[in-house]
């Protein structure tokens with residue numbers, strides 16, 4: 001029973017792959033550099049990775065709503081179970097500015113999966129704790145200054161290992177079919193608290209500087225970002241500033257029967273693993 005992993009090289013996918021490997025479950029890890037290759041932007045690459053797969057984990061392509069045609073192709077190829085990574089906020093109408101809610105890959109992908117003739121589970125994580133150690137905030141941590149338009153808002157950062165554990169449960173256990181799991185950590189932290197936790201775990205001096213949305217856009221444009229991309233990035237922080245990402249979700253507990261891991265533990269483990277060395 002080989003499980004197809006789309007997005008297998010990313011933060012979530014590689015943890016799902018490792019957990020399935022530990023369980024002795026064979027995987028086909030698909031990406032632009034795999035053999036055969038898989039590219040979201042080239043549907044001619046899809047059938048080869050789907051061939052023979054009955055179960056798939058899908059990390060979608062955020063830049064375009066292509067999950068729907070992929071699901072259709074997958075079902076046509078014989079896939080019977082899909083576990084889809086989505087995100088919290090997809091069901092909150094003003095979570096992001098209107099132009100970012102239109103043609104949104106997660107919103108369209110969820111709708112496509114819910115109406116598809118396939119067993120499905122949807123994972124809706126909030127902000128990843130590992131954004132600070134592996135993702136788009138890592139450089140700011142290394143520079144000692146988290147410069148973000150997050151105001152004094154908080155987010156209930158989730159451990160990506162918890163997301164992967166829920167994904168593996170859903171891929172391997174029928175009890176999770178038809179479930180939508182919203183996933184968060186056990187407490188919300190402001191960026192000031194995040195900086196303090198990382199400083200304590202690493203011995204680095206990391207601070208938080210409150211920016212306005214337009215200030216961050218200007219700084220990123222000065223670094224060479226296209227203005228539209230900088231605006232999208234800054235807009236993603238808006239829900240933290242507005243306090244709508246601070247709530248706690250019970251998906252980890254519901255799916256796994258244990259509490260979600262705390263940001264402090266994630267940061268301690270990342271520091272021990274040399275994430276900021």
Ligand SMILES: NC(=O)c1ccc[n+]([C@@H]2O[C@H](COP(=O)([O-])OP(=O)(O)OC[C@H]3O[C@@H](n4cnc5c(N)ncnc54)[C@H](OP(=O)(O)O)[C@@H]3O)[C@@H](O)[C@H]2O)c1
Pocket residue numbers: 006007008009010011012013030031032033038039040041059060061062085086087088125126127128131135
């Ligand atoms: N970061 C957060 O706080 C957060 C919160 C909630 C939801 N999410 C969602 O989580 C997802 C990101 O997951 P992640 O952090 O695990 O991803 P990631 O670390 O950014 O990795 C991206 C993955 O997508 C693959 N990929 C990128 N472009 C591709 C293409 N054109 N064709 C095929 N594969 C492609 C990459 O594979 P190759 O490079 O090997 O091709 C890689 O495996 C997004 O959908 C995001 O919206 C993120």
